[in-house]
Amino acid sequence: MTAGRTVGRAALVAAGVVALDQVTKAIVVANIDRFEQVDLVLGLKLVHTRNTGVAFSMFSGGGALVVVIACVALAALLAFFFTHLKTRLVWLPTGMLLGGAVGNLIDRIRLGWVTDFIKIPHWPAFNVADIAVTLGVVVLVFVLEKASK
Template sequence: MSPRSTILRAAIVTLAVIVADQLTKALVRAEIDRFEEIELILGIKLVHTRNTGVAFSMLSGGGPLVVIIACVALAALLIFFFTHLRQRLIWLPVGMLLGGAAGNLIDRIRIGAVTDFIDFPYWPAFNVADIGVTFGVIVLIIVLEVNDRRSRT
């Protein structure tokens, strides 16, 4: 695959994650009061919470520091991506990671905190951007491992 099509595919995935994330967060902010809980099934709830920190509320209240850390992480991911454009399927996890990171960064810049709304029992609330980041990391590990095995054979 050409570098150009790899970049285009990553951009499409990034945009899809950002749009899905921002739409779901806007719906939550419009339809669910802060701290309201709506029971779904098996203890899973929709809630409307805000997180000023990063994963698991670390650095909560960190304000500009959290935004700076997110920007540095995005820059590092972009550098990684552009130095690995020839890696097979690299566009998929990078697009998921970029979209997730950007979705949460948009919230941090616009409202000073990330809107979280999916609440599983015994787990902190999260959102679509967090899903993109989590699955992006998992898929990145798989893609790198598969590509590494192919290059050794």
């Protein structure tokens, strides 16, 4: 696959993640009061919370520092991606990671916090961007493992 196609596919995945993330957050903000919980199934709930930190609310209230760290991480991800364009399927986890990071970064810059809304028992609330980042890391491990064989 050409470098242009690899970049295009990563950009398409990232754009899809950002769009889905922002739409779902807007729906939650418009329909669920802050701190309200809506029971779904098997302990799964929709909630409306704000996270001013990063994963598991670490560095809560970090403000500009959290944004700077996120931007540095994005730059590192892009540097990795552009040096691995020939790695088979690298576009998929890169798009997922980029889209998730940008989705949450949009909230941090625009609002000063990230809207989280998916709650499972014994786990902090999270959102679509968080899912994309988590799955992106898992997929990246598989892609790199396969590439090393």
